Amino acid sequence: MNPNLLVKVAVGVVLAVVAMLVVVRCSRDEAASVAGVPTVGGEALSPETAAALGIEGDTPDDTVRTLIASVREMNERLARIETANVSLREDNARLRDMRRSVVAEVSRELAGEAARLREENRGVVADARDEVSGLKAEIERLVRDTPFAAAAAPEREVATGTVWLPPLEAESAGAGLLPWGSGPGGALPIAPEDEETPPVRPVYTIPKNATLVGARAFTALIGRVPVGEDARVTDPYFFKLLIGRDNLAANGHEIPELAYAVASGEAIGDWTLGCVSGDVTSLTFVFADGRVVTVPEPRDVTTGSGATRALRLGGLSDDFGNPCVAGKRITNAASYLSL
Template identity: 40%
Template structure:
């Protein structure tokens, strides 16, 4: 049996031989290139590096052509930069020369102006000196005519004219200037009127004396006693009060003051919250005599005494209690309740807003970020700010309020004198009614 050759084998055999020959030829070419360029780097670039350089897929010849083109472009740009630098240097040198020329012209103009001014000044000085010499030459023998521009006249009779100074002429120096001002006023005025007769001072007559530790019982409070409660141990702007003392009251206490119709006492009050009472300090007392003359103690400039400065006594109730009972007046309950509601509502609104945020601590710093509902955050901030402002206003407004003890007017009180009061009668003193100025009581005459 005769074997037939396979057609596929006949075709593939020459192709395989041809491919082997081509591969062998390329291998020989690579060896020649390697031996011909021993200084070329042995490392090859990766695809990423080739892509970064923009030569991906290029042959060595393409790469060399690209490098040569870039070098030519860079040389051209370098030449352009050098030309621009040269032009800038020339322009800079030209500007410097122009600036130097400008400074030179300015200096020359200044020098010319200074020279012109100096020349004018010298000319004016020379002219002035010439005028002065001419005036000296024209000066007459009589110094009274110097500087007046008056030449010596010639007398008709051939005699020289004699200058007679006026009677009210002022003395002058050798240059004709007055030795004293033209307008002079007297430093003192003489009073030709006789001095008024000064009446002799009136003699103040001692009349009565209220000794220290005196007590006036049965007095009546004319005004209400309103005592402010001390804050931090002090009372700011205490309220004043007045107490009336009648003529019968002064007599009933064993003090015989027949010529005094009554007295009015002024003072200031403070409160005691614990005892719910008012304490009164007496500062002044005014006595009214029968003829209308008034006498106020202590006098002006005499404000010293026992106890506080200027005090002359204190108040008590008819039973001797030094603090007069009264009624408490306070708005503490309303203030505390309102302030509690406003402050609490403000804190709740702030907590609602803070609940929508998240705080993180990093490297010692605190960062707050909004992570919740922005609407609730804005609502909480708005409510919290408004309530806080309301609470601050309420606190400032009611912080000016104060607690006090109130005693109604007409309350019977007792007056306790802590310093001696000298009651003097001044005939020339002020009176309530001047229609009875000529009438005096028998005891005082």
């Protein structure tokens, strides 16, 4: 409730009570007893009204003293309320001033930080432009100072006359269209077929029974289940894996300039266990300079019967070391048997 309205109501109540007491005081019935309740305007107050005013059973003097004490207490209470209101108004004014001060300080800080960032960005952009300009000038200088390839190439003698080129269908040995040495420089020597290429000396090797962890699958593992009397899969699905360079090291030595390796192989399913096992048949190492090395060499390894057989380099396992990766069984037996 508004304190001013409360003060007005309290003053009105006090004036009404005082007027009633004056009327009661001036009443001729001064000998009213406990049963004789003070009257107002010739009418006796009801017991309920007297009880509400707190003067039930009191003499007029007692009633006046009680009302005076009540008025004094009410005045003191109103004074305390007024004092509290003044204090609250002062606190509100102080808080408003404090809020204005905080908002102004934050605004100044934000403006200063924004200005600093703008200046810093201008400096960075200016430095970048200067660096780009310097690089352009350096490139132009290099282009201007570097001679062209034709001018820089050493002088060579230009061949004159007829140059002999052997025909594609000419035999490398035996009868030819022209006698030996008919051309200006003669026929080029042919390397013998039995000449052996120098063996490749391995420098960085992956030891046997090594474990390469953290491989990422390029393709899904789909394993066909062997059926029939031979219980062999004649056309298995292939898979590919990507292996990081951190795995391709042994004994604390790193393979330099190696980017990654790609492993490929064949997958075979197991219907009973509901899993797929994979055999790694080739590894391709990709180096940072673009070189690619495949192990084994990309050629067919044949058995005695003439059938191709892939060399098994290793196998797959899941994170828990299981050599058969669990999966979902999918069968086409119904469509196969209905044919």
